[in-house]
Amino acid sequence: MKRTVPLMITMVGGLVLIIQYFIPHQVSVSVFNYYTSWAPIVSGFALILGVGSITRLHYHKIRIRDRNWPYSLATLIPMYLMPVFALLLPPSIWGGNQAPGLFDFMYTRIQVPIQSTMFSMLAFYIASAAFRAFRAKSALATLLLIAAVIVMLGQVPIGDLAGRWLPNLGQWILRYPNLAAKRAIELGVGFGVLATCLKIIFGVERGWLGGAGE
Amino acid sequence: MYDLIGIWVAAILTLAIYSFLYKENPLYRLAEHLVVGTSLGYSIVMIWNQLLFPRLWQPLTHGQDWTLVIPALFGILYITRFYPRVAWLSRYPIAFLLGTGMGVGFPLDMQALVLRQIEATIIPIYAPGAPFDVSLGTVVIVLGTLAALIYFFFSKPHRGPFFGTGSKIGIWIIMIGFGATFGFTVMGRISLLIGRVQFLLGDWLHLLH
Amino acid sequence: MSAMNFWMKMLNIDRRWIFLAIAVVVIVPFFARMGLPLIPNREVRSIYDCIDSLGPRNALMIGWDFDPSTDAENQPMGIALLRHAFARHVPVFMTAYLPLGQGLANMALEQVSDTTVAGNFVIVPWDAWEPFRAQGAEGRDSLEAAWIAAGHRLPEGSRGWVFEGVDLAFLGYQPLFYLVILGMGNSIASQFPSDANGNPVAEMPIIQAHKNLRQVDLAVTLAGSSACVTWIVYGTAKVGLRVAFGVTAVMATDYYPYIQSGQIIGMMGGLRGAADYEVLETQGGYTSSTGRAYRGMDVQSLAHLAIILMVVLGNIAYFASGMRKKTALKAGR
Numbered sequence: 139m140k141r142t143v144p145l146m147i148t149m150v151g152g153l154v155l156i157i158q159y160f161i162p163h164q165v166s167v168s169v170f171n172y173y174t175s176w177a178p179i180v181s182g183f184a185l186i187l188g189v190g191s192i193t194r195l196h197y198h199k200i201r202i203r204d205r206n207w208p209y210s211l212a213t214l215i216p217m218y219l220m221p222v223f224a225l226l227l228p229p230s231i232w233g234g235n236q237a238p239g240l241f242d243f244m245y246t247r248i249q250v251p252i253q254s255t256m257f258s259m260l261a262f263y264i265a266s267a268a269f270r271a272f273r274a275k276s277a278l279a280t281l282l283l284i285a286a287v288i289v290m291l292g293q294v295p296i297g298d299l300a301g302r303w304l305p306n307l308g309q310w311i312l313r314y315p316n317l318a319a320k321r322a323i324e325l326g327v328g329f330g331v332l333a334t335c336l337k338i339i340f341g342v343e344r345g346w347l348g349g350a351g352e
Numbered sequence: 353m354y355d356l357i358g359i360w361v362a363a364i365l366t367l368a369i370y371s372f373l374y375k376e377n378p379l380y381r382l383a384e385h386l387v388v389g390t391s392l393g394y395s396i397v398m399i400w401n402q403l404l405f406p407r408l409w410q411p412l413t414h415g416q417d418w419t420l421v422i423p424a425l426f427g428i429l430y431i432t433r434f435y436p437r438v439a440w441l442s443r444y445p446i447a448f449l450l451g452t453g454m455g456v457g458f459p460l461d462m463q464a465l466v467l468r469q470i471e472a473t474i475i476p477i478y479a480p481g482a483p484f485d486v487s488l489g490t491v492v493i494v495l496g497t498l499a500a501l502i503y504f505f506f507s508k509p510h511r512g513p514f515f516g517t518g519s520k521i522g523i524w525i526i527m528i529g530f531g532a533t534f535g536f537t538v539m540g541r542i543s544l545l546i547g548r549v550q551f552l553l554g555d556w557l558h559l560l561h
Numbered sequence: 562m563s564a565m566n567f568w569m570k571m572l573n574i575d576r577r578w579i580f581l582a583i584a585v586v587v588i589v590p591f592f593a594r595m596g597l598p599l600i601p602n603r604e605v606r607s608i609y610d611c612i613d614s615l616g617p618r619n620a621l622m623i624g625w626d627f628d629p630s631t632d633a634e635n636q637p638m639g640i641a642l643l644r645h646a647f648a649r650h651v652p653v654f655m656t657a658y659l660p661l662g663q664g665l666a667n668m669a670l671e672q673v674s675d676t677t678v679a680g681n682f683v684i685v686p687w688d689a690w691e692p693f694r695a696q697g698a699e700g701r702d703s704l705e706a707a708w709i710a711a712g713h714r715l716p717e718g719s720r721g722w723v724f725e726g727v728d729l730a731f732l733g734y735q736p737l738f739y740l741v742i743l744g745m746g747n748s749i750a751s752q753f754p755s756d757a758n759g760n761p762v763a764e765m766p767i768i769q770a771h772k773n774l775r776q777v778d779l780a781v782t783l784a785g786s787s788a789c790v791t792w793i794v795y796g797t798a799k800v801g802l803r804v805a806f807g808v809t810a811v812m813a814t815d816y817y818p819y820i821q822s823g824q825i826i827g828m829m830g831g832l833r834g835a836a837d838y839e840v841l842e843t844q845g846g847y848t849s850s851t852g853r854a855y856r857g858m859d860v861q862s863l864a865h866l867a868i869i870l871m872v873v874l875g876n877i878a879y880f881a882s883g884m885r886k887k888t889a890l891k892a893g894r
Contacts, residue, residue: 183427220393285531318496319529547633
């Protein structure tokens with residue numbers, strides 16, 4: 139029940155849907171239609187796990203007055219307030235999920251700016267890495283840096299000042315040698331994906347069973 | 353007023369995140385924790401509004417489509433993860449989604465990620481009348497892909513005219529590819545910073561026209 | 562010896578000085594504009610030409626498959642695509658792979674419909690033209706004529722009307738989006754009983770004319786992750802959907818194989834891709850001036866030069882300070 143049934147569900151579900159792909163019969167299509175209707179509903183409940191885990195973690199920190207426990211309030215309060223604002227508060231007092239409203243405010247003025255800014259910090263780190271880490275220590279590393287410089291200059295308007303040959307060379311690098319390298323990698327990834335699919339369906343790969351008791 | 357307050361809040365939070373570049377500080381920590389909470393809060397609303405209400409609640413209560421009870425019960429099993437004695441039940445919905453996802457993706461992945469890509473590599477090396485850069489490029493695509501695949505084949509030692517030479521050419525092609533990726537990565541990171549600076553200088557301080 | 566010490570000091574410089582240098586390099590060009598011309602590349606031109614060949618009888622699907630972390634690169638692409646499609650009255654479906662993407666799609670619609678700015682559109686909500694639906698207005702042209710006859714006027718500077726349910730269906734987010742794409746291959750309405758604003762999708766004229774993905778002429782996925790590949794696997798391979806990518810620069814180099822194999826018709830890569838599209842739109846007369854992406858290219862130019870300079874200086878410092886010999890000695894070479 140604890141391991142065998144889930145493995146059977148995986149195998150039967152996987153095989154049925156592989157076979158379904160090749161059979162155009164009405165029964166096969168019905169199976170497919172039920173699957174595309176039901177599976178998203180099942181997956182929607184997975185959010186409960188995320189919310190529950192975060193709540194458990196931060197509630198524990200608040201309860202034991204951990205060193206940085208006030209920050210846990212900054213996580214839990216918006217997490218529970220946003221659904222209240224969007225779903226329970228009437229639009230007349232800034233409820234609902236349209237602008238102007240508290241829910242929209244928290245998304246567009248808190249979530250979006252913070253998340254955008256966090257990733258934009260990488261620009262500073264890549265500049266620091268460019269100075270401190272990118273070394274032409276070998277012929278291959280030098281080739282990498284030369285290709286990078288050509289592509290970087292070819293992608294910006296200032297590269298045109300040296301003549302059209304620079305952006306054209308950059309485009310040629312992207313469309314041919316870069317393509318060849320990436321295709322080889324993508325083929326490897328593709329074969330890996332297929333192998334992983336089969337390993338999971340046939341129960342060879344069982345790591346996903348872990349973490350739920352015995 | 354709503355927009356004005358909103359822009360100031362967004363600008364302050366933006367600067368709070370950037371303050372980390374100087375030194376970690378409480379304002380940065382606050383923003384960091386806020387984003388986790390708002391992200392989950394937003395997702396809860398989306399899942400209810402877009403999925404559970406129109407595709408589960410309404411058909412069940414108004415459309416009387418009782419077959420939907422099955423996926424609902426299956427999904428509720430996720431909750432058992434929090435109770436160690438029955439946590440094994442949470443494997444059922446995971447197994448369902450994993451197995452069926454692998455099954456439905458297998459033939460399509462094979463077609464799109466593998467077969468179609470191999471087909472696009474088995475092309476004539478020379479086409480009469482093609483410009484020199486295109487002809488050279490086609491040679492690079494065909495032989496370069498093969499050489500790069502030889503490089504990634506670690507089951508045989510890279511020696512001899514086929515594996516040895518092939519893997520040497522392969523690593524050169526791969527380095528050019530990674531160089532292109534590095535160049536684009538720099539461009540991408542700078543672009544993200546440009547976006548935030550445009551917001552700060554334009555939308556907040558109104559210094560840009 | 563003193564020269565070596567200088568380079569050693571350079572190598573050990575506090576990285577906050579480098580951060581400051583980048584900040585200056587990014588801020589200054591906003592005030593000292595160069596306005597260098599941009600020649601769009603053919604991968605972007607393919608997408609533009611495809612949408613330029615579409616009209617009111619076709620359909621375009623735009624997937625807002627990114628989250629706020631890549632907003633600076635992907636959002637300008639989406640806004641440019643919306644402007645182009647709305648100007649040509651191409652019906653647009655908008656979907657989102659991630660919950661956070663739906664909010665960004667909504668923000669894009671708000672920006673394109675901000676009539677205080679010239680060149681934007683007026684979006685007529687589904688409820689607002691309900692009386693005309695009841696009267697049996699059929700076809701976009703007759704609906705617009707009836708709407709104008711009822712006394713509605715475009716604000717000054719606006720380019721046109723966009724009727725929700727006819728020109729636009731904001732479908733929004735659904736989980737397990739690969740299943741949604743598969744399901745849309747048979748029926749779009751089955752995956753989206755209601756749109757992001759709660760309107761009934763099955764009743765919309767846009768759905769009655771374009772029931773599934775086989776009747777959609779192009780899907781453009783704007784992605785900051787490998788979500789874009791899902792459209793090829795579950796859309797192109799399954800029902801032959803034409804797909805184009807609008808991806809971040811970090812990922813763009815990985816997807817050239819899909820262009821060459823014909824699985825995608827074109828690709829916008831990063832801010833440069835968005836800037837290319839804005840230039841093409843301005844050349845085509847759809848916008849009077851380019852937008853934020855093109856504005857950022859001046860900054861991009863100087864920033865790239867700065868990064869290249871840092872790489873060169875770092876290498877000079879490394880070799881001139883004797884670090885290379887020290888590292889080789891340590892490694893026993």
